[in-house]
Amino acid sequence: MPPMEKDIYALVGACIREERKRAGLTLEELAGQAGVSASFLAYIEGNARKPSLATVDKLARGLGLAIDELFKTPFPRRHGGPDAAALFAQSVRDMGPGEKAAALDIVRAASRALRRRR
Numbered sequence: 205m206p207p208m209e210k211d212i213y214a215l216v217g218a219c220i221r222e223e224r225k226r227a228g229l230t231l232e233e234l235a236g237q238a239g240v241s242a243s244f245l246a247y248i249e250g251n252a253r254k255p256s257l258a259t260v261d262k263l264a265r266g267l268g269l270a271i272d273e274l275f276k277t278p279f280p281r282r283h284g285g286p287d288a289a290a291l292f293a294q295s296v297r298d299m300g301p302g303e304k305a306a307a308l309d310i311v312r313a314a315s316r317a318l319r320r321r322r
Contacts, residue, residue, distance in 0.1 A: 212295040214251040216260060219274045221249040223267045237266035257306045272314035 224234050231249075235242040239262055247253035248263075255263070257271070264271040296307045 213254050216255065216274055217249045217251045220245075220260075220263055220267070223269060223274070224249075227267055229267070234263065234266050238262040257303060257310075270313055270317065272310045272317065275310065275314070 220234075224231070227234075229237075231242045231245050235245045238245070238259075240259060244253060245263070248255045248259075260274060261271045264274050296304060299307060
């Protein structure tokens, strides 16, 4: 696995864990809301499994978030690493056409959300 690909999955897993704890949800509660097993969610949060975009979307919805919010959390910057947008952009290069279309939808949603905040 290329280093940047591994980093994006670590970022997403850490963001999911951070948001789950902020929401006061257990692994079992979020897993149930998202339709995944608690053990799979634990693997995602621990960077032992690579979730699909569809799974990340289900988890984001279970957290009451839009999927793009899991990619703009500043978690890596606090540790001197690259930001989520750079990691996301690098991971898109290796995606298939369907995944690239989903990624473009995420970017569009993030752009709309940022315009609404201004």
